[in-house]
Amino acid sequence: MSDCVYERLRAFLDRMPGGFPSTDSGIEIRILRKLFAPDEAEITPHLNECLEEVSAIAKRVGRAESEISEKLEHMAREGLIFRYRDEGKTLYRANPFVPGLFEFHQHKVDREFGELMEQYMPHLGMLWATVKTKQLRVIPVDSALDALPAVAPYNQVREFVKKQSLISEAPCMCRREYALMEHKCDRPEGLCFSFGDVARYVIENGMGKQISVEEALQRLNLAEESALVLAPANSQEFQCMCCCCSCCCHLLKLLQWVDRPVDHFQSGYQATIDPELCTACGTCLERCQINAIKNGGSVMEIDPARCIGCGLCVSRCPAEAISFDKHPGVAAPPADCSVLAKKVKQERGLA
Structure with missing residues (x-):
C-alpha cells in the first residue's frame, strides 16, 4: 500500500x-x-x-x-x-501521538524507533512552541513548597496521588529508547505514572503494573532523590505524569538549547539563590535538569529565564540558600485534560 x-x-x-x-x-x-x-x-x-x-x-x-x-x-x-x-x-x-501513541508503544520500542523519534521530536517541539497554552506543566517537588504559606491543590502532587483510586507505573519511554541507543542513564527506568481510566488501560494491556498509593508516594521520593522533573499535562486534574531527566526526555533535551525554557513549560514557581547564604558547593548545579544554574565563582546563580520551577535545587541545598516563590500573574491551569485539549485546538485554529 x-x-x-x-x-x-x-x-x-x-x-x-x-x-x-x-x-x-x-x-x-x-x-x-x-x-x-x-x-x-x-x-x-x-x-x-x-x-x-x-x-x-x-x-x-x-x-x-x-x-x-x-x-x-x-x-x-x-x-x-x-x-x-x-x-x-x-x-x-x-x-493522540504525544501523549498517547508514543508512550503506549514502550513495550515494543526498538533502537530504530528511538532513532526516528530523536530526529522527529524537534519538529513536534517547534509546533508546540507556537501555541500559547502549553501541553505540559511542572509540579514542584513537595519539599520545595514546605515553607510557602499557600499552595494551590493542583500543585500538591502527593495530595493528588492520595486521592487516586487506581495508579499504574510503566517504564519511561524516553529512558528505554536511549538505553537501546547505548546511552547510559543511571536514573530508574520506571516512574511513568498513569491514573484512573488511563491506568486501567495501561494495566489491562500489560504496558505497566498497578501500584498502591503508598508505593506511588515512595516512587515520588525516588524521583526526587534522582533529580527528576515532575511533568503532568497542563491541567489541574490529569491522568498521566512523567518523571523526566534532561539526558533522555525529548522535551527537556530540546529546552537545553533554547534561551528561555520558562516560555515552553507552564511553570508557577521560580527559584532564587541568596548570595549571602550560598557556599557554592555545587549541589544545585548537579541537580538542575535545564542548565538554569551556573557557577558565578563565589556563589551559584540562577537564570530566571531558564528556571522552570521544579524545586529540585531547593529541596537539597545544604545551606538552605535557595528560596522558592510564585511567578507573578501565572493563571491556574485548565480544569482537566478535556478543557486543555479544547483550548489548544482553538489556539491552533482547529476548533
Missing part, C-alpha cells in the same frame, strides 16, 4: 491537540509505518477523539461490526487506540 494511507493518518493525528506535523524528510511517515499496519492506518482516522461504541465506528469504516470489533480490540492491546470498558460496554477512541 502506498504512503497515501499513512499521510491520511498523519493528517488525522495532526488535527488532534498535540499535533503530528509533516517534515520535508518524511520521517513522520516512517514512524507511522513502524507503529501501524496498513489496515490499522486505514481504520484509525475513522475514530473520534471521544469514546464511542463499535457500531458507530464500523458504520463509518463500512465493514461488519464483528470484524471491526476484533480489529479494534487488537489495536487497543497494541497501544494504537484507547479502550474503555464500563457496565458491559466497550468504547474506543483515537490516541
Whole structure:
C-alpha cells in the first residue's frame, strides 16, 4: 500500500491537540509505518477523539461490526487506540501521538524507533512552541513548597496521588529508547505514572503494573532523590505524569538549547539563590535538569529565564540558600485534560 494511507493518518493525528506535523524528510511517515499496519492506518482516522461504541465506528469504516470489533480490540492491546470498558460496554477512541501513541508503544520500542523519534521530536517541539497554552506543566517537588504559606491543590502532587483510586507505573519511554541507543542513564527506568481510566488501560494491556498509593508516594521520593522533573499535562486534574531527566526526555533535551525554557513549560514557581547564604558547593548545579544554574565563582546563580520551577535545587541545598516563590500573574491551569485539549485546538485554529 502506498504512503497515501499513512499521510491520511498523519493528517488525522495532526488535527488532534498535540499535533503530528509533516517534515520535508518524511520521517513522520516512517514512524507511522513502524507503529501501524496498513489496515490499522486505514481504520484509525475513522475514530473520534471521544469514546464511542463499535457500531458507530464500523458504520463509518463500512465493514461488519464483528470484524471491526476484533480489529479494534487488537489495536487497543497494541497501544494504537484507547479502550474503555464500563457496565458491559466497550468504547474506543483515537490516541493522540504525544501523549498517547508514543508512550503506549514502550513495550515494543526498538533502537530504530528511538532513532526516528530523536530526529522527529524537534519538529513536534517547534509546533508546540507556537501555541500559547502549553501541553505540559511542572509540579514542584513537595519539599520545595514546605515553607510557602499557600499552595494551590493542583500543585500538591502527593495530595493528588492520595486521592487516586487506581495508579499504574510503566517504564519511561524516553529512558528505554536511549538505553537501546547505548546511552547510559543511571536514573530508574520506571516512574511513568498513569491514573484512573488511563491506568486501567495501561494495566489491562500489560504496558505497566498497578501500584498502591503508598508505593506511588515512595516512587515520588525516588524521583526526587534522582533529580527528576515532575511533568503532568497542563491541567489541574490529569491522568498521566512523567518523571523526566534532561539526558533522555525529548522535551527537556530540546529546552537545553533554547534561551528561555520558562516560555515552553507552564511553570508557577521560580527559584532564587541568596548570595549571602550560598557556599557554592555545587549541589544545585548537579541537580538542575535545564542548565538554569551556573557557577558565578563565589556563589551559584540562577537564570530566571531558564528556571522552570521544579524545586529540585531547593529541596537539597545544604545551606538552605535557595528560596522558592510564585511567578507573578501565572493563571491556574485548565480544569482537566478535556478543557486543555479544547483550548489548544482553538489556539491552533482547529476548533
